Amino acid sequence: MTGLPVRVPDVRVHVKMNIGACGPFAYIVATFEPPREDAALELQNSLPEDRLPPEYVPALREGLLDGLGTVAATVLLTDGRHHEVDSSEYGYRIAGQQAGRAALIGAGLLPPEECDSLRWATWPGRLRPWPGFVRPQT
Template sequence: MSRCLPVPVPDVCVRVKLNASACGPYAHIVVDFEPPGPSGGLELLSLLPERRLPSEYLPSLREGLGEGLDGVAATVLVTDGSFHDVDSSELGYKIAGQQAGRAALIGAGLLPSEAAATLRWATWPGMPRL
């Protein structure tokens, strides 16, 4: 039986910028995590129009979320985000998903607060300052 996210973790923001001065994977998302719905598993929903976050990046985001959540079931709602015509890529959104998923586990108390030090691009309300 899979574990479930026990509490909501809102406003997780991830902005991946691997190289600030040149091209590199870029991704920006703001997501709310909720305990899973009746079907369980990982559910990804986006409120953003295509011009804000093209649907081509959602499979990579979902893959990264699955890795970051490490088998913990959750509903994830994308509430904000952006992309760059040149620098955005599937890799950037996969990294963003991984970071967001780990942030949710820390925010929900499923990982120790010290694990926040490993998240380079993620922030959320109540994030531990180490």
Template sequence: MTGTPAPVPGLPVPVRDVSVRVLKNIGGCGPYAYVVARFEPPDPRDGPPGPDGLELLNAVPERHLPTEFLPALRSGLVAGLDGVAATVLLTDGGFHEVDSSEPGFRLAGRCAGRAALIGAGLLPPHEAASLPWTTWPGRPWLGPKRRAGRKVRGTGRPGAGGP
């Protein structure tokens, strides 16, 4: 062991317009965070990525995304990207005076990072089911949701449209 860190693998392809809106209504209030980001492979001309492999660029005005939430968002992105290096450009964002918090933005960052890995083909498409607040171009459609305890049409129940 020489003590030099192993190179961080980079995102192989760009994943643009990843949108995350964390919105949980828990007794009238809950975490809220809104982020839109572009994920790009790291530029080799910029040298090796930092220790966490993330270059975060912010193009969102502070009135839409206060800088106080950026460290939490960054830590969520690092966790979501799971060691894959990327350049992330924040293109839109939003917060709520009362409901926004660091945990909400950390969750939004994690969801955005996971979506980028799915969009780049580094995670299987069925992983998209674990990202309920997240959209991106090319997101896999996993079929209609089934609700527990509800019968579906065509089950033979009178009036349900079936036989």
């Protein structure tokens, strides 16, 4: 297992889907750092329960593991929010997966073109094409 080579701060994921009247909602902000231990993922959550209820943390962790794949990292949750009605484990699983992939792109482990598939994630340095943008073929 490889480790994340550099720090990727301020990865923000805001999952907000409207399927019918409501849909999955999740919001997290995380800083990804190179791993400190041999674990695949060290998740540090210091958010109060009113910002991120503990029942969503396992789904978030599962999504992070999926998004990071075989890359180990330390993840510090710096902000989060939930919605009393629309938040679900599904939304936090999506948020974790997108945050993990965003960190890999931010660290240079995935090509920048991969950011096109991340609908809800932003991070410093993200390429944000305009509607109708067609990426040149290289």
